[in-house]
Amino acid sequence: MAPRLGVYSHVSLFKLTHPYVALTGDAITVAFWLAILAGMWFFQRWARLIFVVLLAVALLISPFRAHHYSLSPPPFFVPTVTALMLLLTGAILAMSFLPPVRDHFARKRPNQAPEPAASHSMSSFRSIFHTLFAAMRASARCGSAWSR
Numbered sequence: 001m002a003p004r005l006g007v008y009s010h011v012s013l014f015k016l017t018h019p020y021v022a023l024t025g026d027a028i029t030v031a032f033w034l035a036i037l038a039g040m041w042f043f044q045r046w047a048r049l050i051f052v053v054l055l056a057v058a059l060l061i062s063p064f065r066a067h068h069y070s071l072s073p074p075p076f077f078v079p080t081v082t083a084l085m086l087l088l089t090g091a092i093l094a095m096s097f098l099p100p101v102r103d104h105f106a107r108k109r110p111n112q113a114p115e116p117a118a119s120h121s122m123s124s125f126r127s128i129f130h131t132l133f134a135a136m137r138a139s140a141r142c143g144s145a146w147s148r
Contacts, residue, residue: 035047036050036051036054040092040096043101043104043105044105045105045107048096048105051092051093051096052093055089055093
């Protein structure tokens with residue numbers, strides 16, 4: 001007779017009986033995310049599209065996912081790290097569709113010469129960081145307004 005593992009027994013039991021399958025699935029998932037992030041790093045349009053689609057799927061599925069509740073509270077840094085991850089994801093998504101970063105995702109024409117590496121000037125990097133920090137400041141202001 002199989003041991004009763006509670007409400008989440010189908011997940012735990014699968015990982016217990018097929019540990020290599022679960023590990024292989026996790027490794028494929030990590031490799032897939034690394035490929036998407038590498039594509040985003042090199043301004044590939046397909047990576048931006050897949051990033052948006054996966055983010056939308058994650059948002060649609062999140063209310064239906066099982067939540068693992070615990071009697072002990074999470075460590076003190078978990079809410080901070082979660083908020084930073086959400087801010088960075090939103091900043092990456094926003095910057096990929098706003099200028100000047102959006103222009104780097106533009107489709108290259110076949111007869112167009114490749115851009116030299118020096119064309120990514122410091123001004124575009126400054127504008128990226130300025131946009132990121134402006135979003136973080138705005139969210140911090142909203143958070144402090146809500147906490148009053």
